[in-house]
Structures are given as structure tokens and as C-alpha cells.
Amino acid sequence: MGDVFKALADPTRRAILDELIERDDQTLFELCSRLAAKHRVASSRQAVSQHIDVLVGAGLVKTRREGRYKFHHFDPQPLEQIGERWRQRRPEDPCRSR
Amino acid sequence: MGDVFKALADPTRRAILDELIERDDQTLFELCSRLAAKHRVASSRQAVSQHIDVLVGAGLVKTRREGRYKFHHFDPQPLEQIGERWRQRRPEDPCRSR
DNA sequence: TTGACACGCAAGGCGGTACTTGCCTATCTT
DNA sequence: AAGATAGGCAAGTACCGCCTTGCGTGTCAA
Numbered sequence: 627m628g629d630v631f632k633a634l635a636d637p638t639r640r641a642i643l644d645e646l647i648e649r650d651d652q653t654l655f656e657l658c659s660r661l662a663a664k665h666r667v668a669s670s671r672q673a674v675s676q677h678i679d680v681l682v683g684a685g686l687v688k689t690r691r692e693g694r695y696k697f698h699h700f701d702p703q704p705l706e707q708i709g710e711r712w713r714q715r716r717p718e719d720p721c722r723s724r
Numbered sequence: 725m726g727d728v729f730k731a732l733a734d735p736t737r738r739a740i741l742d743e744l745i746e747r748d749d750q751t752l753f754e755l756c757s758r759l760a761a762k763h764r765v766a767s768s769r770q771a772v773s774q775h776i777d778v779l780v781g782a783g784l785v786k787t788r789r790e791g792r793y794k795f796h797h798f799d800p801q802p803l804e805q806i807g808e809r810w811r812q813r814r815p816e817d818p819c820r821s822r
Numbered sequence: 823t824t825g826a827c828a829c830g831c832a833a834g835g836c837g838g839t840a841c842t843t844g845c846c847t848a849t850c851t852t
Numbered sequence: 853a854a855g856a857t858a859g860g861c862a863a864g865t866a867c868c869g870c871c872t873t874g875c876g877t878g879t880c881a882a
Contacts, residue, residue: 628733628738631733631738632733634733635726635729635732636869636870640726640729643810653828653829655827655828655829669870669871670871670872671828671829672831672871673870673871675829675830693828693878693880694878694879694880695828695829696829702810705807709803709807712800734839734840736840752858752859753857753858753859767840767841768841768842769858769859770841770843770860770861771840771841771842774839774841775840791848791850791858792849792850792857792858792859793849793858793859794858
């Protein structure tokens with residue numbers, strides 16, 4: 627549960643999710659080159675790989691093996707759970723008054 | 725923007741928000757004693773104070789001075805913004821297939 | 823089979839974060 | 853005024869997270 631927030635706390639990992647939203651099922655090398663080109667993220671392959679491990683640990687990314695390729699897929703399900711948890715206080719809250 | 729995720733990444737800070745949701749406008753000492761009692765968080769006053777600084781920096785907590793007391797109020801607005809940003813990929817996504 | 827390609831593993835460095843410690847200021851009570 | 857209460861500030865410490873470096877494994881093409 628807290629793993630999701632920790633995963634989203636890093637800007638590189640958020641960029642990875644943005645990239646997977648734009649184009650699903652990318653490999654590690656695809657992600658690296660696209661992150662460098664479009665998101666101005668200059669991270670090595672190993673760095674990106676470790677970020678992906680964190681995202682997988684948080685349930686935000688699912689992987690699929692095909693030969694020597696490993697494709698990555700964004701799974702938004704954990705985000706919906708945390709969205710519900712922290713949305714309780716909204717309706718009865720017009721107390722912007724100081 | 726990323727400050728919100730960094731703020732939520734820490735379990736003690738999430739407990740502080742939980743406490744403020746249960747009972748709004750608490751002082752620092754109130755939060756400390758209640759965190760220790762109900763949320764099993766054993767943090768010193770200074771530790772909690774620094775956590776609050778982070779939450780204020782993320783816009784999740786607003787403060788209000790009254791004499792020697794300082795009250796803390798949970799503001800869920802930043803959470804709604806992040807909720808909208810990451811909810812794009814959901815409708816057209818029945819691809820649980822592997 | 824050999825080399826290239828995609829990826830994995832593990833140790834180490836380095837900066838940031840959480841917490842403590844000590845002392846200080848401001849406000850209220852008596 | 854003096855003590856008590858609520859909180860602030862800053863330096864020091866220990867730990868965690870991000871990244872690098874180097875090498876190893878599995879897969880595919882020529």
C-alpha cells in the first residue's frame with residue numbers, strides 16, 4: 627500500500643509510467659531511449675531496470691517474457707484503491723474559512 | 725506536484741493525515757499523543773513537527789495560529805489533482821490478457 | 823558455433839531523508 | 853515576575869534510496 631506512494635515519489639518512475647501510457651508493452655531498451663528523447667531523462671539501463679523493479683513491486687507494472695524480450699505493461703489498478711481511500715473528507719468540507 | 729507523492733511516501737505522515745481526518749484542527753502535542761496511542765507511532769515531537777513541515781510544503785496541511793496554539797487542518801485538494809492525472813488509461817483497458 | 827543483443831545480479835559510492843539532541847522564543851497561568 | 857506550556861531552530865547521526873560499475877546468463881542471428 628505504501629509501496630505505491632514510494633514508487634510514485636520518484637520523477638523518473640513517473641516518467642516511465644507516462645511512457646507506458648503513451649505506448650504500452652515496451653522493452654527495457656525502448657523505454658531507455660524514449661525516456662532520454664521525449665522525457666529528458668538521462669538514466670542508464672540499470673537505473674531504469676531498478677526503477678521498473680520498484681514499479682513491479684508496487685503492482686503498477688506487469689511484465690511478460692517473450693524470448694529474449696521482456697515487455698512492460700502499466701496497470702492502473704493500485705491507483706484506484708488509493709484514490710478511494712483518501713477521498714473521504716471531501717463532501718462535507720466547505721471549511722476553507724480561517 | 726511530486727512533493728505530494730514524496731509526502732505520502734512516509735507511513736508516519738500518512739498516519740498524521742489519518743489522524744487529522746478523524747479529528748480536525750489538532751495541535752502538535754495532540755497529534756503526538758494520539759499518534760502514539762491510536763496509530764502505534766512512537767515519534768518525538770520534533771520528528772512529528774518536521775513531518776508536518778513536509779505535509780505543509782506539499783499543500784496537504786494548512787496551519788492556523790491562535791495564541792500559543794497552532795492548529796493543523798487537512799486539505800485534500802492536492803490529492804484530487806493527482807487522482808485526475810493518473811486516471812486516463814482506465815476506460816479502454818480490458819487487457820488483463822497475458 | 824560464434825558473436826551480438828536483451829537483460830539480470832551484486833557490491834559499492836554518494837547524497838538525501840528521518841530522527842535525535844540541545845537550546846531558544848513566545849504565550850499563558852498563577 | 854516566575855514557572856509552565858506550546859512550539860521553533862540548527863547541528864549531528866544513522867539509515868535508506870538512487871545510481872554506477874563490473875560481470876554473468878539466456879536468446880537469437882549469421
